[in-house]
Amino acid sequence: MTFEKSILCIGAGYVGGPTMAMIAFKCPQYKVTVVDINPDRIAQWNSDDLPIYEPGLDEIVKARRGVNLFFSTDVEKGIQECEIIFVSVNTPTKNFGAGAGMAADLQYWDKTARQIRECARSDKIIVEKSTLPVKTAQAMKRILTCEDNGVRFDVLSNPEFLAEGTAIRDLEDPDRVLIGSTQTPNGIRARDTLVEIYANWVPRDRIITSNIWSSELSKLVANAFLAQRISSINSISALCEKADADIQEVAHAVGTDSRVGNRFLNASIGFGGSCFKKDILNLVYLCRYYDLKEVADYWEGVIRINDYQKERFILKMLDALFNTLADKKICLFGFAFKADTGDTRESPAIFVANRLLEERARVVITDPKALENAMMDMEGVPGDISYEEDPYAACDGCSAIAVMTEWRVFAALDYERIYRSMAKPAFVFDGRNILDHQRLFEMGFNVFPIGKPGLTHF
Ligand SMILES: NC(=O)c1ccc[n+]([C@@H]2O[C@H](COP(=O)([O-])OP(=O)(O)OC[C@H]3O[C@@H](n4cnc5c(N)ncnc54)[C@H](O)[C@@H]3O)[C@@H](O)[C@H]2O)c1
Numbered sequence: 001m002t003f004e005k006s007i008l009c010i011g012a013g014y015v016g017g018p019t020m021a022m023i024a025f026k027c028p029q030y031k032v033t034v035v036d037i038n039p040d041r042i043a044q045w046n047s048d049d050l051p052i053y054e055p056g057l058d059e060i061v062k063a064r065r066g067v068n069l070f071f072s073t074d075v076e077k078g079i080q081e082c083e084i085i086f087v088s089v090n091t092p093t094k095n096f097g098a099g100a101g102m103a104a105d106l107q108y109w110d111k112t113a114r115q116i117r118e119c120a121r122s123d124k125i126i127v128e129k130s131t132l133p134v135k136t137a138q139a140m141k142r143i144l145t146c147e148d149n150g151v152r153f154d155v156l157s158n159p160e161f162l163a164e165g166t167a168i169r170d171l172e173d174p175d176r177v178l179i180g181s182t183q184t185p186n187g188i189r190a191r192d193t194l195v196e197i198y199a200n201w202v203p204r205d206r207i208i209t210s211n212i213w214s215s216e217l218s219k220l221v222a223n224a225f226l227a228q229r230i231s232s233i234n235s236i237s238a239l240c241e242k243a244d245a246d247i248q249e250v251a252h253a254v255g256t257d258s259r260v261g262n263r264f265l266n267a268s269i270g271f272g273g274s275c276f277k278k279d280i281l282n283l284v285y286l287c288r289y290y291d292l293k294e295v296a297d298y299w300e301g302v303i304r305i306n307d308y309q310k311e312r313f314i315l316k317m318l319d320a321l322f323n324t325l326a327d328k329k330i331c332l333f334g335f336a337f338k339a340d341t342g343d344t345r346e347s348p349a350i351f352v353a354n355r356l357l358e359e360r361a362r363v364v365i366t367d368p369k370a371l372e373n374a375m376m377d378m379e380g381v382p383g384d385i386s387y388e389e390d391p392y393a394a395c396d397g398c399s400a401i402a403v404m405t406e407w408r409v410f411a412a413l414d415y416e417r418i419y420r421s422m423a424k425p426a427f428v429f430d431g432r433n434i435l436d437h438q439r440l441f442e443m444g445f446n447v448f449p450i451g452k453p454g455l456t457h458f
Contacts, residue, residue, distance in 0.1 A: 003031035003068065005197070008082035010112050012036035012045055012071060014052055014167070014274075014343065015129060015160050016088035017061075022171040024069035025060040026201040033070045035078045045071035053342040053369045056168035079119040084193065086158075087112050088129040093278045102285040104133050104278070113143040116153075123152040125190045129160055131275065133282055134217045137180075154190035156181050157212050159219030164273065165340035177207045180215020187212075220286075223279040224299055229264040230271045231305035237267035237451030238312060247451025248433065267451040269352070269404065269431030270309040272337030274345035277303060310348050313402075314355045316448055317429055320456070321400060325359035329398040329423070333391065334405020334432075335367040335374040342369035348431070349404040350377050357383030366394035368407055392418065400427035406434050419443050425457070 009020045012034045024032040036042050044051035046065070050058060061069065072078065079085065089112055094105040109130060116126065126144070128137060137155045144153040157180035162170040177198045181191035191209055198207050210218070237247045247267040255262030271277075280299055287296035318325060337347035344350065349365075356363050362384040365374050371387050378385055388394035391410065395401060395418045403410060411434045419426055428440055429448045437447045441455035448454040 004029040005084060006030070006082040007032045007084045007086070007197070008078040009034045009086040009088055009129070010036075010075060010078070010116075011088035011090070011108075011130070012038075012041050012051075013088065013090065014054075014164060015162070016086070017045060017050070017052060018054055018057055018162065018167045019088070019129065019160060019171060020086070021057065021060045021064065021069060022168070023197065024064040024067075026172075027197065028064075028068055030197070031068050031070070032064075033072060033078050033082065035072050035075045037073070037075065039073050042071050042073050053340075054164065054167045055340055060168065075115060076119045079116055079124075080121055083123065084125045084127065084197075085116060086127045086129045088160075091130045091132060091278075092274075093281055099285055102281045102288075104131075104282050104285075106132070106136070106139075109136070109140075110143065113140050117144050117147065117149070120149070120151045120153070124154075125193060126153055126155045127194060128155065128157045128216070131159060131219050131223075131279055131282075132157075132216055133286055134213050134220070136216060137212050152186070154181075154186055155212070156187075156190055156194055157215035158194060159215060161219070161222065164343050165338050172201070174202060174206060177202050178210065178215050178218060179207065180210050180212035182212055220279050220283045223276055224283050224302065226264060227271055227276040227280055227306070228299075228302045230268070230276075231302045231309075233265050233267050234270060234309045234450075235305050237309075240267075240451040241453060244453055245451075250451075267433060268309075268406075269313050269348045269450065270306045272345070272347040272349075273343065277306070277346055310351045311355075313348075313429065313431060313450075314352060314359075316454075317356075317400065317402065317427075318359065320427055320429075320446065320448060320454065325356060325361040327360065327362065328400070329362045329364060330356055330400045330402060331364045331366065331391075331394045331398040333366060333394075333401055333403045333410045334370070334407050335365050335377075336370035336405045336407075339406045339408065340369075342367075342373055344370050344373040344377050347377075347404070349374070352402060352404060352431075353378060353385070354381060357381060357385065362386075364388055364394045364398065366391045367405065368409055370405075392421070396421045397423055399423045399425075400429060402429040403431050403434060406432040411435060415440055415445070416443060419445060 009016045020032050020034045041051050089108040091104045094103045141155050181187040240247045251265040255265045284296045284300050335349040364386050366388045427446045433449050437449050441447045446456040
């Protein structure tokens with residue numbers, strides 16, 4: 001079969017896999033290939049057990065795989081055969097040298113650029129899908145064009161706004177698609193080629209085009225704004241607990257103002273995930289680089305409040321459990337950084353588990369999709385830690401339950417049965433405010449929500 005276009009994506013992760021599956025699903029006339037240097041990941045994409053859990057992903061991968069969607073480790077062949085190359089490699093926070101702990105680690109990005117230059121035999125459009133510091137496209141263009149091999153490269157910025165857990169819905173019906181390009185005739189032509197791909201299923205008025213630096217920066221700013229809302233409501237949750245106010249009532253009253261809006265106002269143990277912290281640090285680093293100290297300090301505050309919220313949660317547990325957690329069995333309900341994903345990167349549960357083990361508690365972890373990742377995260381950490389698929393078995397003999405992830409299954413459990421199996425006095429620390437606190441209190445639990453006074457029997 002001949003295809004209208006051949007599209008490649010380098011990096012078969014949480015972004016590359018689902019975004020390319022959606023393009024293949026919506027555009028049967030294109031051939032879409034996803035490559036990765038990690039052979040295990042590619043083998044999983046080619047198996048019945050995909051490397052990531054995302055509602056709706058299995059169905060679209062199974063519908064298109066082997067038809068117009070292919071997963072491979074042959075990066076070189078992919079570069080040679082395709083005219084449009086998305087780059088979706090990881091860009092974690094740098095943990096060495098200048099900018100350690102702040103700047104983006106661009107080594108995977110840089111290596112990919114060099115590989116594209118070495119393998120390309122015909123003109124290519126390179127699409128930045130990874131989240132990158134502003135002006136990275138310029139660096140990429142310089143790497144690609146430093147040797148004249150007669151090949152033309154146009155670099156576009158097309159940041160991904162999907163949220164894990166709702167990735168398929170977000171990709172199918174996005175709020176917007178953003179495409180940044182240089183304003184030269186070649187840049188505009190490349191941009192229009194990418195617009196045409198998305199226009200197969202995204203309404204034109206939701207495909208925004210901009211200059212390339214605005215596009216790169218918008219992704220960092222979008223994540224900073226989202227995380228800022230979480231830190232804002234979490235900071236007020238601390239005040240509510242002191243002032244006998246109820247954070248859910250406050251959030252409702254504030255969020256019904258249409259200028260504020262009611263989404264992303266759930267107080268919780270804090271945000272996690274691979275992006276928010278990394279992208280804010282990246283923004284802060286950029287501001288410091290450009291000598292904008294006040295701006296950098298302002299955004300850094302979002303991360304400080306997030307750390308404060310997690311530490312506050314542990315101190316509250318310690319205080320409620322009579323200032324010692326040693327030898328007490330504590331069950332973590334959830335380890336994923338949010339519901340409907342198995343991803344545990346930067347999950348607040350990692351922090352909580354580590355702190356509980358430092359206090360010499362015995363930690364039991366249960367999660368419907370993230371136990372494998374939890375085991376990897378906690379590997380080598382000293383202390384008494386176990387993993388249990390069945391939440392009822394996980395709670396057996398525990399002094400406390402700490403809700404880390406807002407999985408719906410946790411709200412639907414039989415808490416009378418759980419209460420009977422726990423050590424007394426029994427405690428619940430609801431880090432996501434998903435349980436019926438009054439009912440649990442009436443059953444005999446001592447209940448500590450976020451942003452409201454605790455309900456205790458003492
Ligand atoms: N995860 C999200 O929700 C999300 C959302 C929007 C944007 N992003 C951004 O998208 C990018 C990718 O994120 P992710 O979560 O998919 O990361 P990931 O770690 O899940 O996947 C990245 C993949 O790239 C592969 N890779 C690295 N170097 C390579 C190379 N030289 N050649 C081929 N493959 C290579 C890795 O093996 C890995 O499988 C990051 O910049 C991230 O900030 C992520």
